[in-house]
Amino acid sequence: MSDARKPQNFIADIIEADLRAGRNGGQVVTRFPPEPNGFLHIGHAKSILLNFGLAKAYGGRTHLRFDDTNPVTEETEYVEAIENDVRWLGGDWGSHLYYASDYFERMYECAERLVREGQAYVDSQTQEQIREARGSFERPGVNSPFRDRTVAENLDLFRRMRAGEFPDGACVLRGKIDMSHRNVLMRDPLLYRIRHASHHRTADRWCIYPMYDYAHPLEDAFEGVTHSICTLEFESNRELYDWVLDALGPWDPRPRQYEFARLALGYTVMSKRKLLQLVQEKRVSGWDDPRMPTVAGMRRRGVTPEALRDFADLIGVAKNNSLVDIGKLEFAIRGDLEGRSPRALAVLAPLPVTIANWPAGKVEELDLPWWPGEPARGGSRKVPFSGQLLVERDDFALEPPADWKRLAPGREVRLAGAYVIRCEEAVRGPGGEVVGLRCTYDPASRGEGAGARKVSGTVHWVDAARSIPAEVRLYDRLFAVEQPDAEPSFLDTLNPDSLQVAKGARTEPALRDAAPSARYQFLRQGYFFADPVDSRPGAPAWNRTITLKDTWTAKAAQKTPDARKARERKEPPGAPAAPRKTRAEFRAEARAENPKLLARYTFYLKELGLSQDEGDLLTGDVATAAYFDAALSGAAKPASVSKWLLNDLAGLAGDRALTALPLSGAAFGRFVALVDQGRLTAGAAKTLLADLVASGGEPEARLKALGLEKVEDRGAVDAAIAKVLAAQPKEVERYRAGEKKLLGVLLGAVMKETGGAADAALVRKVLTERLG
Template identity: 40%
Template sequence: MSENLVALFQNIGLTEQKAKETAKNKNLAPTLERVINTAGFQNKPSEKSTGALLYHLASTSTPAAAPHLDYIAEAIRDSKLTTSDQVAAAIKFVSNKTNIDEAAFNEECGVGVIVTKDDVKKAVDSYTETVKDKLIKDRYKYFGLFFAGAKNIPSLKWANGGDIKEAVDAKMLEVLGPKDERDVVVKKKKETKPEVKEEVKVDVLKVPDMFFEGELAKLHKPGENPQINPELMKEHLKATGGKYITRFPPEPNGFLHIGHAKAININFGLAAAHNGICNLRYDDTNPEAEEERYFESILEIVKWLGFTPSEVTYSSTHFQRLYDLAVELIKKDKAYVCHCTGEEIQKHRGGPERGPRTACVHRDRPIKESLELFEKMKSGGFEEGEAILRMKMDLESGNPQFWDLVAYRVLKTAHHRTGSEWVIYPTYDYTHCLVDSFENITHSLCTVEFTQSRPSYYWLCDALEVYKPVQWEYGRLNITNTVLSKRKIAELVKKGYVFDWDDPRLFTLPAIRRRGVPPQAINNFIHTLGVTKSDTVIEVTKLDAFIRDYLNETAPRLMGVFDPIKVVIENLPEGFEQMLTVPNKPRDPSMGERTIPFTREVWIDGSDFREVDDKHFFRLAPGKTVGLLNVPYPITCTKVVKNNAGKVVELVVRYENVDGFKPPKTYIQWVAESPKHGSPVRLDEVRLFERLFNHANPQDKREVPGGYLSDINPNSLKIEKGALIEVGLWDIMDRWIKSSESKTDFEAMRFQLIRIGYFCVDRESDLGDLKAGSGASVKDKVKKIVLNKTVGLQVSSTLKNKE
């Protein structure tokens, strides 16, 4: 990561953290660097709004628009494009064009178009006449459709969204008057036509027993959770039909890890167990930390684990509604605008000494004043850190989650979905329960660190008189010999201890996937743990056992050698070739068969030969006999050939193809030399992984006083080059090319290398043209093969002693 890039990105208003993250993004960084340089902000800062638009351009541009990015960047610099909508229109306009017609560009992108508040008012007045009957009938519950319709008025295409909202509010007040008892209940999204959503699809063998026993068996049924107003439950049940509705709500600011696999299984599994639905919801309220790659990875991982969300939703979809409810909270005197710094807030909460808690000077400011200041926050009248909106809760409570939590803060960073429309963003404490309410969640499941947040979750729902889901907590899942903290993993990546977030030595789910771990093994592992209120720390060896058990049943067997020694069978003729049919898995006909060549020259592994024999060594040595797996007769070593350096480079053996020869004690794997069959398959790299950390808990200061970075195992990665493998690999690759839809799930090519371990193909491999039916086998197209070790074999102590 270049320090110059970080500095350049800070010139357009990115924080240092965001700039560093962006500089490491191989896709985004070059594009952003290009548009900044084009706009002329190499050595000087831009206006924050301009910088936000340049970032929006770089992060949302398409390959079809790439030739004309400079043109758009200059238009942003010259203030021709001033909104994210205009930038989006520009990207669309220039796509696939050779030359740009300036007049057409200006017209299509609204360059120079000024829509005044008066223009907006007139357009909204006119539009109201077309929907007036519906407005009068549905009153304030019609706001969402009314506002959406107003935004789609052609003459308002380039109008300020805030101006449209203001005109809509004013018109509704004019036509309907103030809200009254008919408008008390806060209606749900799409409440007039309850959705019949797709039920949760779980591609696992069955719904596990854990959802019908223990803690999960005690959960309430939909409709049993009390509400501050009984009408809220009636509306909820009308919208849901009494279904169980859960959600998995990750923040898109990093990659999921093994602990999230438990959360995914519990949320999707509980819904499936009761024929309900589960949404994937992105809690995207912190644009500084969010990146498109995280959104994509999260959905991909959920599907990889075998779950299909009923709906993919975003907290940002509700920004306007969340803002409106914040205004309501202020009107109820349950929120106020505060100007305290973080240090001042900490002091009022009693400070490190845990002294008495006191209200700040802003807590009792007039409602009208807070409303005006909150509007000023929304309009960009405050810089970051100058004003926040806090909920007026209970400073005397013993629960810190009642100490006037922050609901909104100023953050002048472009959002991946809403662009630069908002300069204030809601916090997790404010957003989470309300979006659960909007989505009619019946069971809001989370880990135990949120137990203290449950009362404040309920407080906010009741304060605003919206439907209140039930929050229920379960214990976190932790694994030994690793770290799961995003900050710590980021440090490992930054300092080069691991390749990236999907390095197979990590326990992020992309890393586990890349290592070749089948998702079914992960799910089986989670199901055996059950669900309790206690955090669990599981030995990594237990997870390995589940992976090994699953692969033992499903992975085909191949032969391979990491340290090849050439073997010449002296009593077989030149050009000898015998095709052997061998099972893909011994004693399991359902796994099928493969055909491999047996020839005069074969390769064995260096570990299976000793020049000086030993009575405890049962493999090949001078004068000694050993069997070759699946070959009819054994071989006996008759001669050892060395190079000038004294290294063994070839063994001459005799094929004991006579009846009555005594079977050998040991059989070893081998690979034939047969170019016409593409044998051997030559591997570019085999990556052998061990534990990344030496101690079970590398974060324990007592065991690791030097910190987790001092506990890194220097031998956690060994790379073997020059390894050989049999032709059965070509069959596996050909089957994968025909069956894989994405052609990116290389790790699905899994197999056991006999006597070595379980392996998969790494995504850095280059298999050439991956189109099925292209007329040539993969062996004729492959350019690079890299394997990752998934897990070792569980070898008995007896076998270890023999070897």
């Protein structure tokens, strides 16, 4: 097993349990399966980091596979962009690059097998007729009039479909399952459709293409994927995923699908269709427009892979969908750029300043450090200073408010890294507008050390004659509302100020030679990135990655140490970044600064017998430790409380602090005590905990109200088994004919029939007896 830091989420728990049980031959194989019909976005980035991260942590591998089953929407351009994005995020698939189209012949052979075994048929209804006959959640479906075609007729029609004898839409291949199935997706799902279109890899060799729900599980099985991780919208598809694998198996290893909450981010849309619309209607400059939530757009804006990893760690891997505050992403970006961006001077909206008492013709070369707050990092550059300067127009006010700390008539400020100046006069234009300032300087005020002269504020500046004209783009959120998708038209919510060009912007001379993709913090302005596409030698184009203002930090301060303190690198600009601190290191720092937390850590290990990992996670902050202590009052075992808190409750809490849940620490302890007493199964316990996290209440009362108490009554189990066996006669017949793997299918059906409350061991014993 790899030495990589182990993830802390419910999927990692599943993988660890599989490894302990020796499943899948001890292998961990994940995959990232994008459709090449657009650029990847930040939601895909979360999935990439999860899949590649889990495989790396457990000594496995991750496959990059393109699900190219729809030739109408797929392009080679998208394939190349996706590979670049995955590689940029740190994904290493080695030799394991695959395409669904690699398996078209094998998938077709599997489909013929389904036809020969009577599990698939060719349907000649129109698309509208099929849709209407499928029914709804309230209304069962109706069998197709072509459902009872003979095997020979179906094979002939399917082969003629492949041969190109029929036009698009003339017929489809459907799985023969159950048109009254409670899961609408299981009502004779489409497996193949006709599409006369050239494919980006197979050209015109095929005119029938497999549907995603049929192709996807087979691709996993062909490649030996063990843990097929997808987002929650595919939860209902899992039953069809399993049907395809069970019908065409056996497989070793047999893939299993697991779902996690997809990323829904405020002020953002994630629909590829909507992102494509923005591109096609030229609302943005392209897929890599720095305002787009695409990986390419974020990369061009100056966001780093490390920032996206920090963001993914911050939001975690949850089981329930929720809207993530975009402030969390901005917090991660600022925290990452803080320690990797040298400080530089730039004025975006210049206001001329004349220093009246500066010696005529004199130019002083100031030696300013790249890291003024961290002198040990070293590195500096020469910045010219003369009697003609430029300051930010917003740093002057004719009639300043009471708390004004910048320039105003009669006010003094320090010019960053230079002298104190006093505004003597505002120079007016013909219309009375301020066109410049006349100031004086204090020759003895140079320097900002302990003995320096104190003034109320500091402003940035550049030399008027020797600064460099610069193209500076000020990017902001693309949408003006938090949930654009909730509005009648998401296009109406576009932020008109999402891109502003700072006309007349000037930077200090040292930035003239900044290389494409260089990063700097423009003092008091924000973090800026030299555009890798539009920058030219001697003329970098600057993209603002993010502003300095951070409204999220105050909210997150209790959970995450201050980003500035978290970066203690000593390297000069351009040097490779030092290893960044892990979350475990942050927790260790918190204990070092808080003796009470350190004492709890020692107590948990020595007195309660918890592992070092458990003690570490439980004492990362005061609130978590207090919640755990409160839970111990509920008479539950400490090890059980720790397990349920770290493995389940943390995931259900998602973005919320434990103290913000409607479930108190003491009530959580009483819930765990019910589990310890054996009063509910593991599955029922998860259901109960989700209910308590959502609505609160007393655990025992909710247990009874939801009917989740473990069913150990032989009669009740017998009744549930009898109902399931009567409903699935074909599965029973196949099991008795030798397909012993169907025991798991039937066992799952009985558990579902009892709402997960039956004793699984008792169900297995009785079911095995009944099946003979």
